[in-house]
Amino acid sequence: xxxxxxxxxxxxxxxxxxxxxxxxxxxxxxxxxxxxxxxxxxxxxxxxxxxxxxxxxxxxxxxxxxxxxxxxxxxxxxxxxxxxxxxxxxxxxxxxxxxxxxxxxxxxxxxxxxxxxxxxxxxxxxxxxxxxxxxxxxxxxxxxxxxxxxxxxxxxxxxxxxxxxxxxxxxxxxxxxxxxxxxxxxxxxxxxxxxxxxxxxxxxxxxxxxxxxxxxxxxxxxxxxxxxxxxxxxxxxxxxxxxxxxxxxxxxxxxxxxxxxxxxxxxxxxxxxxxxxxxxxxxxxxxxxxxxxxxxxxxxxxxxxxxxxxxxxxxxxxxxxxxxxxxxxxxxxxxxxxxxxxxxxxxxxxxxxxxxxxxxxxxxxxxxxxxxxxxxxxxxxxxxxxxxxxxxxxxxxxxxxxxxxxxxxxxxxxxxxxxxxxxxxxxxxxxxxxxxxxxxxxxxxxxxxxxxxxxxxxxxxxxxxxxxxxxxxxxxxxxxxxxxxxxxxxxxxxxxxxxxxxxxxxxxxxxxxxxxxxxxxxxxxxxxxxxxxxxxxxxxxxxxxxxxxxxxxxxxxxxxxxxxxxxxxxxxxxxxxxxxxxxxxxxxxxxxxxxxxxxxxxxxxxxxxxxxxxxxxxxxxxxxxxxxxxxxxxxxxxxxxxxxxxxxxxxxxxxxxxxxxxxxxxxxxxxxxxxxxxxxxxxxxxxxxxxxxxxxxxxxxxxxxxxxxxxxxxxxxxxxxxxxxxxxxxxxxxxxxxxxxxxxxxxxxxxxxxxxxxxxxxxxxxxxxxxxxxxxxxxxxxxxxxxxxxxxxxxxxxxxxxxxxxxxxxxxxxxxxxxxxxxxxxxxxxxxxxxxxxxxxxxxxxxxxxxxxxxxxxxxxxxxxxxxxxxxxxx
Numbered sequence: 001x002x003x004x005x006x007x008x009x010x011x012x013x014x015x016x017x018x019x020x021x022x023x024x025x026x027x028x029x030x031x032x033x034x035x036x037x038x039x040x041x042x043x044x045x046x047x048x049x050x051x052x053x054x055x056x057x058x059x060x061x062x063x064x065x066x067x068x069x070x071x072x073x074x075x076x077x078x079x080x081x082x083x084x085x086x087x088x089x090x091x092x093x094x095x096x097x098x099x100x101x102x103x104x105x106x107x108x109x110x111x112x113x114x115x116x117x118x119x120x121x122x123x124x125x126x127x128x129x130x131x132x133x134x135x136x137x138x139x140x141x142x143x144x145x146x147x148x149x150x151x152x153x154x155x156x157x158x159x160x161x162x163x164x165x166x167x168x169x170x171x172x173x174x175x176x177x178x179x180x181x182x183x184x185x186x187x188x189x190x191x192x193x194x195x196x197x198x199x200x201x202x203x204x205x206x207x208x209x210x211x212x213x214x215x216x217x218x219x220x221x222x223x224x225x226x227x228x229x230x231x232x233x234x235x236x237x238x239x240x241x242x243x244x245x246x247x248x249x250x251x252x253x254x255x256x257x258x259x260x261x262x263x264x265x266x267x268x269x270x271x272x273x274x275x276x277x278x279x280x281x282x283x284x285x286x287x288x289x290x291x292x293x294x295x296x297x298x299x300x301x302x303x304x305x306x307x308x309x310x311x312x313x314x315x316x317x318x319x320x321x322x323x324x325x326x327x328x329x330x331x332x333x334x335x336x337x338x339x340x341x342x343x344x345x346x347x348x349x350x351x352x353x354x355x356x357x358x359x360x361x362x363x364x365x366x367x368x369x370x371x372x373x374x375x376x377x378x379x380x381x382x383x384x385x386x387x388x389x390x391x392x393x394x395x396x397x398x399x400x401x402x403x404x405x406x407x408x409x410x411x412x413x414x415x416x417x418x419x420x421x422x423x424x425x426x427x428x429x430x431x432x433x434x435x436x437x438x439x440x441x442x443x444x445x446x447x448x449x450x451x452x453x454x455x456x457x458x459x460x461x462x463x464x465x466x467x468x469x470x471x472x473x474x475x476x477x478x479x480x481x482x483x484x485x486x487x488x489x490x491x492x493x494x495x496x497x498x499x500x501x502x503x504x505x506x507x508x509x510x511x512x513x514x515x516x517x518x519x520x521x522x523x524x525x526x527x528x529x530x531x532x533x534x535x536x537x538x539x540x541x542x543x544x545x546x547x548x549x550x551x552x553x554x555x556x557x558x559x560x561x562x563x564x565x566x567x568x569x570x571x572x573x574x575x576x577x578x579x580x581x582x583x584x585x586x587x588x589x590x591x592x593x594x595x596x597x598x599x600x601x602x603x604x605x606x607x608x609x610x611x612x613x614x615x616x617x618x619x620x621x622x623x624x625x626x627x628x629x630x631x632x633x634x635x636x637x638x639x640x641x642x643x644x645x646x647x648x649x650x651x652x653x654x655x656x657x658x659x660x661x662x663x664x665x666x667x668x669x670x671x672x673x674x675x676x677x678x679x680x681x682x683x684x685x686x687x688x689x690x691x692x693x694x695x696x697x698x699x700x701x702x703x704x705x706x707x708x709x710x711x712x713x714x715x716x717x718x719x720x721x722x723x724x725x726x727x728x729x730x731x732x733x734x735x736x737x738x739x740x741x742x743x744x745x746x747x748x749x750x751x752x753x754x755x756x757x758x759x760x761x762x763x764x765x766x767x768x769x770x771x772x773x774x775x776x777x778x779x780x781x782x783x784x785x786x787x788x789x790x791x792x793x794x795x796x797x798x799x800x801x802x803x804x805x806x807x808x809x810x811x812x813x814x815x816x817x818x819x820x821x822x823x824x825x826x827x828x829x830x831x832x833x834x835x836x837x838x839x840x841x842x843x844x845x846x847x848x849x850x851x852x853x854x855x856x857x858x859x860x861x862x863x864x865x866x867x868x869x870x871x872x873x874x875x
Contacts (some may be wrong), residue, residue, distance in 0.1 A: 014768045016653050020646040022611045022639070023355045025759040026166050034412060038772050039083070039170040041090045045542050051087035052546040053079055054527050054576055055171070056559075057094030057179060059101050060156040064163055066601040066630060073581040073619035075550040076169045077700045078580065080755035082547075083170070084778040090543045092175035092530045095160070097153035099183070099519030100214065100393060103458040106149045111137045113147035114457040116492065116514070142457050143493055149458045150180065163603060168612050168758045170774065177529055179522050180460070185488035187529050188465040188522040192452075193481060200569040200685050201452075201631055203476060205404045207308070208451065211391040212333030216455040218391045219518060220412075221558040228388040228397070231381035232300055235371060237261065237278040237287075245278050245289075246378065248300030250386065252371065253335075253364035254307035256283050256343060259323040263303040265291040271305050281376035282367070283352065284345030284552075290321050295755060309400035311389070312447070314564065315856055327402045329500055331455070335363050360399065404476065406453040406515070410565045412446035424564050424574050431580045431698040432625040435553055451567065452521040459516030462488050465496035467566060472507040480510065507584040524562035528577040546576040553581040553625060567794055580698055583627040590629060613757040614639035614694055620756050623701045641708060642760040645753065648715045649764040652742045655726040659769060661743030662783070668740070669787035673733055674725075675838035677741035679795035682788045683710060684745055685781035691752060692778065700755070707752045714745060717800030724845035748779040792835060798861065799839035802826055805863025806847040820869040821849040828861040836861075 033039060055075065058068060067744055083089045107113060107250045111130020120143040131137055140148075157178070164171065195201035202319075209218040233252045234243040247261060258280050263270035273289040280287060294306055294313060306317045308327045317323065328336045337357040339349050351370055355363045371377040411418030422443055430436040453462065463482050468473035480496045482489050491512030495501045503509030525533075527546050532539040545567070551559060560579065567575035584592045606615055610632070617638025622628040663669055687710045694702040718741075726742065728735045746764075754761045754773045765773035781788070791874050806824060810817055824847075826836055833854050836843065844852065853865070 001060075014653055014658065016650050016767045020650055020763070022613065022642055022646070022760065026168070026607075027610050029759055029762055030165050030168070033170075033772070033774075034173070036772070037091070038774055039091065040171050041172045041175060042088050043539065043542075045088045047542050049086075049088045050090055050542050050547075051079075051082040052090040052091075052531070052543040052548070052576075054530065054546045054549045054563075055091065055093050055176075055739065056551050057096040057526060058160060059522065060095040060097045060153050060160055060178075064159065064603050066603050066606065067260060067585045068081065068160075068163070069167055069603050069606070069615055069621070070585050070619045070628070070780040071550065071552060072169060072468050073165065073167065073616045074582055074622070074624070074700065075580070076167075076171075077616075077696075077755045078548065078550070078698065080170055080774060081162050081695045081700070081778065081871070083774065084751065084754065084776065085107065089170075089172075090175070090531075090546075091171050091579065092177065093164070093171045093173070094177040094179060094184075094526060094530065095153070096179045096519070096523060098179040098459055098522055100216075100454075100456060100458075102149050102153055102180075103145075103456060104382055106145070106152055106458070107137075110148055110153055112145065112148065113137050113139045114142055114873060115139040116142045120144060120493070124816050138705050143490075144624055146810075147456055150426050153180070166607055166612055167603075168616065170758070175274060175530070179519070179526075179529070180458075182488055183535065184522060184525075187525055187533060187535065188460045188517060189487050189489065190484060190534055191525055191528065191566060192517065192521070193463060193484075194565075195569055196481075198569065198618040199409075201408050203404060203406050205402060205682060206249075207327075207400050208403045208405055209312075209389070209391075209398045210331060210403070211394045212400045213394055213396050213397070214391065214456070215331055217403065217451055217453060219451045219520070220446065221450075221520070221562070222392050223398070224390050224392040225387040226390050227385055229383065230386050230388075231383050233368065233371070233381050234301070234378040235305075236281055236376050236378070237305075239273075239278055240282070245273065245303065246301050246302050247305050248382075248386070249310075251307070251310045251364070251848075252367045252377075253355070253360060254305070254310050254328075255280055255367060256285070256307075256335075256340065256355075257307040257326045257328050258283075258285065258287055258305050259308055259318065259326055260287050260321065261303055262295045262306050262317055262321075263289070263293045264293060264295040264297050266706065267295070267297045267302055269297075273303075277662070279347045282370055282374060283348035285342055285348070287759075290317075290323075292317055292321060308402070311400070313637055314446070315400065325402060329360065329399050329401055331401060331403070333381075333396075333399060334359055348824065367798070398634050405451050406563065407449040408452050408521070410446060410449070410561075411443060412448045418443060418446070421561075421564060421568060424568055427574050428576065429578045431578065432623070435556065435579075435581045435625060438553065439561060442561060452518045453515040454518050456516050459519060460488075460522050461490050461492060461516050462513040463487060463491065464513040465491050465499075465510045466508050466513065467496075468505075468507055468592070470507050472505075474511055479513075483606055507763050511734050514656060520558055520562050523559055524566045527563065527567060528570065533571075544571070544575075545573050547578060549576045549579045551579070551581065555584060556581070557798070564692075578698070581625050582620065583625055586627055586629045588629060592627075596611055604636070606837045610635040610639050611642065611759075613642040613759050616756055616758075617641060617704070620704050621701055624698060638757075641711070641756050644715060645711070645749075645757065645760050646764060648711075648719065649767070651719065652746050653768055655723075655739065655742060657739050657743035657746060657768075658744070659747075661736075661739045662747045663740055663744045664783040666783070666786040669784050671740045672784070672787050673738050674737045674842075675742075675792065675795055676718070676721065676842055677737050678787060678791035679782050679793055679839075680714070680745060680782075682749055682791035682793040683713070685785060685788055686793065688748060688752070688779050688781055707749070707756075711749060711753075713797065713800065714749070717803065718796060721799060721803060721842040721846045725842060729845070730841065744784060751776055751779040792838065795835045795838045798832055798835040799843050801861050802836050802863060803846055804861075805861070806843075806849065806866065809863065809866035810868065815868060815870060818848055821847055822867040822869050823851045823853060823865065824849060824863055824867070825853040825861055825865040826861065826863055827855040827857040829858065830856050832861055842847070 110126040118141045120141045124144045230250040232248040274291045277286045339352045362496045425439045465480040496510040499510045531543040614635045618634040691703040691706045722738045750761045
C-alpha cells in the first residue's frame with residue numbers, strides 16, 4: 001500500500017481566526033472529511049497493513065441513547081490511534097435491522113399485523129397512522145410486512161448515521177451493511193447451509209423454551225430470571241396400599257402432565273419408594289418414583305413431581321431418566337382441548353375437561369379448586385418469592401413446549417467441542433483480561449445446543465423446503481436445499497427447485513420451512529458479512545480474522561460467544577485477535593440506564609449543549625469494562641479542554657511558531673539552547689512513550705489522562721514562563737530555542753489529542769498545516785531525543801512551582817499578577833535550587849521579579865519574603 005502522507009505539508013500562510021470556537025466545527029469538518037475521504041479504507045493492501053474492526057451493528061429500530069455515544073466513542077478512539085500508527089483501518093458499520101425489535105416497531109408505527117396466509121398485495125399502501133384499537137389493524141402478507149420493515153428501518157438508520165457523524169466516528173461510510181439486506185441474507189443462509197452440510201446444524205423435536213406472547217422459541221442466551229410471587233401447594237399422591245406421598249409444587253396445573261416423582265438417592269425418607277409406583281390425584285395416572293442427584297432434600301417436601309415440562313430441571317430428569325412425554329401446553333399458552341390418552345380413569349377425564357383449553361393461570365386456579373374439593377391438598381398454599389424464567393424481551397413467564405426446531409452445535413452437549421470453544425477464547429486477548437472468565441463460565445454452564453429457529457415473520461428465512469407425501473405430511477428427513485446461486489431465497493415466496501408454485505401445500509408437492517433464523521444467528525456472522533466471506537474473497541483475505549471486536553460486557557454470552565461458534569465451524573478460526581468490552585452507563589444513582597426505567601438521556605441534546613469533543617472526552621475517560629456514571633460535569637471539563645486547546649494554539653502560533661520550527665531531525669536539535677525548553681521536550685518524550693504504551697494495551701483512558709496532565713502543565717507553566725523570551729527580549733538564539741520547543745510540543749499535542757478531540761485538533765491543524773491531523777502519523781520523539789540526554793525533566797515543574805509561589809504571594813496581597821517583585825527568597829534542597837536556577841531568567845520575567853535569593857534548606861520548595869513594589873512602596 002502506498003504511504004499516505006496527508007497532513008504533513010505546510011500551507012502557504014498561517015491562518016488563525018480572530019475568535020476561535022467549537023461551534024459549527026462538527027458540520028464543517030464532517031463534510032470536509034467526507035469530501036476528502038479522510039477515513040477511506042484502501043483495498044490495495046496486505047493483511048499485515050490492515051487493522052480490522054468488527055463494529056457492533058446498533059439496533060436501528062431502537063431509540064438513540066447516551067450509551068451509543070459512550071461505547072462507540074471508545075471504539076473510535078482506538079480506530080483513530082491505529083490509523084495514525086500507520087495502519088490501513090477497516091472500520092465498517094452495520095445496522096441490526098433484523099428481528100423482533102424491528103417487527104414490533106413496524107406493527108406499532110404503521111398499525112398493521114402480519115398474516116403469512118394472506119397473499120402479497122403489490123398495491124398495498126400502509127395506513128397514514130395506526131387505528132386506536134388493534135383489532136382494527138389490517139392484516140397483510142409476510143412479504144408486504146417485510147417491505148414495511150425495510151422502509152422504516154432505512155429511515156431509522158439515517159438518524160443513527162447523523163448522530164455518529166456528528167459524534168465524529170471515523171467510519172468508512174462506503175463500507176456499511178444491514179443485517180437484513182440481500183448481502184447479509186445470502187451470507188446468513190449460506191453459512192447455515194454450510195453448517196448443515198458439515199453436521200454443525202440439525203433439526204430436532206425437543207423441549208423448547210417458548211414465549212406465549214411472541215409465539216416463538218427462545219434460546220438459552222436470551223433467558224432472564226425475574227423474581228415472582230408464587231406458592232407451594234402440598235399435594236398427595238397415592239401408593240397402592242392407600243398411603244399418601246406428599247409433594248410440594250408451585251405448578252399444580254401440570255398434574256395431568258406428571259410422568260414421575262423424583263427424590264435424592266441418599267434421602268432415607270424416600271429410599272423405600274424408589275422403583276415403586278404412585279397414582280396422581282385428580283387424574284389417576286400411575287407414575288414411577290425415581291432417584292436422581294438433582295433432587296433437593298431441603299426443598300419443599302424433598303420429593304418432586306416431574307412434569308413435561310415445568311422447568312429446565314424437568315427437561316434434565318426427562319432426558320436422563322428416559323421418561324415419557326406428556327406435554328399438554330401448546331404454543332398458544334393454553335392446555336390441549338383434547339383429553340390426553342394417558343388419562344384413562346373416568347373421573348380423571350372428567351376433571352381434565354374442566355381445564356381443557358384454559359390458559360396456565362386459569363388452569364392453575366381450576367386444579368387448585370378440584371384438589372380442595374377432593375381433599376387432596378393439605379392446608380393453604382404457602383406463599384413464596386422465587387426466580388422464574390422470562391424471555392429477555394417478554395413480560396410473561398416462559399413455558400416449555402415440545403416442538404421441531406433448528407439447532408447449531410455449540411458445545412452444550414459435546415465435551416470436545418466445548419473445550420475447542422474454550423480454547424478459542426484463550427486464543428484471544430481480552431480487555432480487560434478478567435472478562436474472559438465470563439466467557440468461560442458461560443461456555444462451561446451450557447446445557448444444550450443453540451436453538452436458532454424463530455417463529456416470526458421478519459428475519460432471514462431458512463433456505464429450506466420439504467416435500468409432501470401423499471397425505472400432505474412433510475418429509476423432514478430429506479429437506480430440499482437451494483443452489484448457492486439462488487441465495488438469498490425466500491421459500492415462503494419462491495417455489496422449491498423442481499416444483500411450481502401451484503404445487504405448494506398440496507400432497508406430492510412441497511412446503512416451505514415456516515421459520516426464520518434467530519437474529520443472533522445472523523449477527524453472529526458480522527465478521528463474515530463485513531469482510532466479504534464467500535462473496536469478496538480478496539477483501540476477506542486482507543481483513544479476516546479481524547483485529548478487534550468492541551462490544552458491551554453484558555452480551556458476551558450472546559453476540560461474542562455465538563460469533564466464536566460460527567467462525568469456529570465455518571472457518572476453523574477465531575473471529576478476531578482482540579476483544580474490548582465496554583461497561584454500562586449508570587444514572588447519578590448508579591443504576592443502569594434503560595428505556596424501561598425511564599432514566600435515559602437523549603444524545604442530541606447533550607451534543608448540542610456541550611459539543612462532540614466534550615462528550616467524547618467523557619466517554620474516553622472511562623476504562624474498558626468499567627460501569628460509568630453519566631456525568632455532565634465531565635463533559636464540561638472536556639469542553640473547557642477543547643476550548644483551551646484552541647486558544648493556547650492560537651497564542652503559540654501568534655508567537656511565531658511554524659511548521660519549520662518543529663524538530664524532525666537530530667541536526668535541528670542544536671537550536672535547543674535553553675534548559676527549560678529541553679525540560680519541556682524531555683517530559684513530552686515521556687508522555688509520548690507512556691501514552692503509546694497505554695494505547696497498545698487498549699488503556700486509552702490512561703493515555704488521555706497523561707496527555708491532559710501534560711497539556712495543562714504546558715499552558716499553565718511553560719507558556720506563562722516563556723512569553724517574554726518568545727517575543728525576543730533575550731535575543732534571537734533564545735527566541736529560536738523557545739519557538740522550536742513550542743512548535744514541536746504543539747505538533748505533538750495535536751496528534752496526541754486527535755483520537756479524543758478530533759474536531760478541535762483538526763481545526764487547529766488547518767490553521768498552520770494542510771491536509772488532516774487524522775492522516776498524520778502518531779507522534780514520536782525521534783526528532784529531538786538526541787538532545788534529551790542532558791535534559792532534566794524536573795526543571796519545568798520545579799520552576800513552575802516557584803512561579804506558583806510568587807503568584808500566591810501576589811494573590812494574598814490582593815495585587816495584580818503583573819505587580820513587580822523587588823526581592824523574594826526561594827528555599828529548597830541544593831538539587832531543587834539548581835533546577836530553579838536553570839530557568840531563573842524565565843521565572844524572573846514571568847513573575848516580574850528584580851532579584852531572587854536562594855537558600856539551601858531541607859524543606860520542600862518554598863517562596864517567602866516576597867517584597868512587592870506597589871505604588872505605595874514606591875512612594
